[in-house]
Amino acid sequence: MHRIVLPDIKNLQEIDVYLANQGYYGARLAFQKSPDDIIEIVKKSGLRGRGGAAFLTGLKWSFMPKVTSKPKYLCVNGDESEPGSFKDRQIFEFNPHQLIEGILITCYAIGAQTAYIYIRGEYHKWIKPVQKAIDEAYNNGFIGSRMKETFGTQFSCDIFIHKGAGAYICGEESSLMNSIEGQRAYPRVKPPFPAQNGLWGNPTTINNVETITNVPPIIKNGSEWFSSIGEPKHPGTLLFGVSGHVNKPGVYELPTGTLLTDIIEKYAGGVINAKRIKCIIPGGTSMPPLKGDSIEGLKMDAESLRAAGSAIGTGGIIVMDEDTDLVKVLARMTKFYYHESCGQCTPCREGTGWMLKILKRILDGKGTKSDLDLLISIANNIDGNTVCALGEAAAWPVKFTIARFRDEFENRVNESIQIPVNNKVHSMRKTKNPIDNIEIR
Amino acid sequence: MEFKFSEENLQKIASVQKNYPDKRSSIMPVLYIAQEQNGWISHEVMAEVAHLLEITESEVYGVVTFYTMYHKKQVGKFHLQVCTNVSCMLRGGYDIWNKIKDKYNLEDGGVTQDGKLSLEEVECMGSCGTAPMIAINEDYFENLTPEKVIEIIDSLK
Numbered sequence: 296m297h298r299i300v301l302p303d304i305k306n307l308q309e310i311d312v313y314l315a316n317q318g319y320y321g322a323r324l325a326f327q328k329s330p331d332d333i334i335e336i337v338k339k340s341g342l343r344g345r346g347g348a349a350f351l352t353g354l355k356w357s358f359m360p361k362v363t364s365k366p367k368y369l370c371v372n373g374d375e376s377e378p379g380s381f382k383d384r385q386i387f388e389f390n391p392h393q394l395i396e397g398i399l400i401t402c403y404a405i406g407a408q409t410a411y412i413y414i415r416g417e418y419h420k421w422i423k424p425v426q427k428a429i430d431e432a433y434n435n436g437f438i439g440s441r442m443k444e445t446f447g448t449q450f451s452c453d454i455f456i457h458k459g460a461g462a463y464i465c466g467e468e469s470s471l472m473n474s475i476e477g478q479r480a481y482p483r484v485k486p487p488f489p490a491q492n493g494l495w496g497n498p499t500t501i502n503n504v505e506t507i508t509n510v511p512p513i514i515k516n517g518s519e520w521f522s523s524i525g526e527p528k529h530p531g532t533l534l535f536g537v538s539g540h541v542n543k544p545g546v547y548e549l550p551t552g553t554l555l556t557d558i559i560e561k562y563a564g565g566v567i568n569a570k571r572i573k574c575i576i577p578g579g580t581s582m583p584p585l586k587g588d589s590i591e592g593l594k595m596d597a598e599s600l601r602a603a604g605s606a607i608g609t610g611g612i613i614v615m616d617e618d619t620d621l622v623k624v625l626a627r628m629t630k631f632y633y634h635e636s637c638g639q640c641t642p643c644r645e646g647t648g649w650m651l652k653i654l655k656r657i658l659d660g661k662g663t664k665s666d667l668d669l670l671i672s673i674a675n676n677i678d679g680n681t682v683c684a685l686g687e688a689a690a691w692p693v694k695f696t697i698a699r700f701r702d703e704f705e706n707r708v709n710e711s712i713q714i715p716v717n718n719k720v721h722s723m724r725k726t727k728n729p730i731d732n733i734e735i736r
Numbered sequence: 737m738e739f740k741f742s743e744e745n746l747q748k749i750a751s752v753q754k755n756y757p758d759k760r761s762s763i764m765p766v767l768y769i770a771q772e773q774n775g776w777i778s779h780e781v782m783a784e785v786a787h788l789l790e791i792t793e794s795e796v797y798g799v800v801t802f803y804t805m806y807h808k809k810q811v812g813k814f815h816l817q818v819c820t821n822v823s824c825m826l827r828g829g830y831d832i833w834n835k836i837k838d839k840y841n842l843e844d845g846g847v848t849q850d851g852k853l854s855l856e857e858v859e860c861m862g863s864c865g866t867a868p869m870i871a872i873n874e875d876y877f878e879n880l881t882p883e884k885v886i887e888i889i890d891s892l893k
């Protein structure tokens with residue numbers, strides 16, 4: 296079995312162990328080639344981004360201007376705040392040197408002298424091993440000006456950690472750059488794209504932690520080796536994080552194209568108490584949920600999931616058994632997007648709040664049948680009308696959960712009419728801060 | 737209360753500022769250093785940070801209020817952060833939330849009278865595979881039950 300990102304080697308986080316396992320050999324090889332060769336190898340390998348959109352990595356790198364008087368930057372996205380995602384922290388903890396080596400190669404390929412690893416602020420425990428690995432790499436002359444002696448090159452680069460402070464939106468690439476710049480982290484309107492006008496107005500590439508960690512093995516083993524693993528159109532492995540109602544939740548590195556049912560049954564130990572799956576989210580909560588009875592034969596890769604009406608996202612799989620209250624789940628997800636909306640665009644800022652109010656109303660047994668269409672109409676008005684993709688991330692779960700589980704929602708609003716209304720008077724308009732008081736229990 | 741950075745922290749700041757091409761961009765690490773020294777980000781802290789970075793106080797305020805991890809008011813000695821997002825919710829995150837609220841008589845954002853505990857409902861912390869979880873200050877506690885949580889909190893000193 297292929298383990299590319301998290302090889303099964305004990306204490307690989309220690310620099311000695313990493314070096315004993317061909318550590319930093321990929322960087323050595325890379326520096327003997329031209330930056331364009333590296334971009335070509337990564338293009339040919341078919342590596343696609345692991346941060347959510349599965350964009351071709353080599354192609355993204357090729358957007359960086361070859362000739363410019365400006366400094367160039369790499370941002371490594373370790374914000375990892377998509378609910379259901381907990382994979383990058385495995386790399387921070389168990390394989391930080393491969394991440395660093397990947398950063399060196401990437402910086403060389405795109406001509407960046409500085410890289411920032413953006414790590415979410417809550418990850419105190421996982422910032423430490425990365426900082427330790429960076430310090431060790433500096434001490435060994437793998438990063439910084441001493442690289443020139445170590446590797447016999449003209450090239451050198453620095454790597455810094457930038458610690459987030461609790462805002463999901465900072466995972467969005469332009470928001471991430473504003474955050475590093477010390478601004479309020481509002482997403483930027485695109486174009487201009489980061490490769491032209493990124494960090495402090497300079498050419499910048501943003502890649503996910505897992506994406507970058509794939510780079511050293513590709514350089515060492517070649518693009519054909521990589522492209523032959525998993526699904527041809529989306530090759531390699533993915534770190535699948537499985538959570539929810541399974542017996543053995545956790546992160547499993549498996550080739551793309553692995554059957555979703557196999558991941559659940561063979562690796563995650565099956566559903567607790569052998570219950571049926573009602574609903575499954577395949578790639579973090581921003582991706583459309585699927586019906587449990589529609590996943591037979593479904594492969595986990597970007598194309599297959601798109602064909603099935605969802606998306607690969609971050610590979611964070613959330614399993615919900617037959618007893619799950621989907622109204623509650625959807626209300627909780629919507630509360631998240633309401634809370635995390637940066638507030639720049641009216642449809643996202645207001646729409647998430649309205650969807651939350653309505654879902655809460657349904658949850659409290661006060662919904663009406665027209666509420667369902669109202670929810671979908673609000674979601675449609677957000678979708679495609681915002682500066683960044685958080686808008687879609689908030690709209691899709693509402694649209695697709697209601698569309699795919701309409702019966703459950705209809706039953707809920709039909710019941711509402713018969714059940715006497717819970718007499719806790721809670722008019723949202725009368726409270727001082729109406730929506731923030733909403734609790735989902 | 738007036739706020740001044742300690743000598744040691746001024747050195748830390750000088751060191752972290754080398755990571756950025758301009759002073760202003762170091763505001764996030766500088767705020768963390770301030771919070772470590774002062775416990776929370778008061779108006780006096782913001783004024784001092786503004787002075788140090790040569791930006792306006794309102795710019796500092798803008799950054800502080802954008803992020804949840806900068807405390808806009810005093811928190812307890814132990815700041816309890818309970819994740820109730822979907823993966824945790826499916827495994828009993830709200831049972832833990834409700835148990836803590838009831839047992840210590842705390843609301844979201846509240847602090848106990850002795851200043852020992854404060855409570856915050858948080859979004860996904862990246863521990864969905866070991867749900868449900870809470871964080872206490874900087875440490876994660878995973879695979880919890882309401883009973884275990886109370887045991888952990890009661891043993892805090």
Ligand SMILES: Cc1cc2nc3c(=O)[nH]c(=O)nc-3n(C[C@H](O)[C@H](O)[C@H](O)COP(=O)(O)O)c2cc1C
Pocket residue numbers: 343344345346347348349350352372373374375376377463464465466467468469501502503504506507683684685688
């Ligand atoms: C609201 C929002 C949150 C995001 N959060 C993350 C994140 O936490 N980590 C990440 O790598 N990408 C995240 N992304 C995607 C990034 O914008 C970007 O596409 C990605 O980091 C590119 O890396 P890749 O090409 O290697 O996948 C997010 C996007 C949006 C719209």
Ligand code: SF4
Pocket residue numbers: 464481482635636637638639640641643644681682683684685686
């Ligand atoms: S879509 Fe939402 S999060 Fe994104 S920029 Fe607009 S308001 Fe902010």
Ligand code: FES
Pocket residue numbers: 378379380819820821822823824825859860861862863864867869
């Ligand atoms: S949902 Fe609680 S840690 Fe992810």
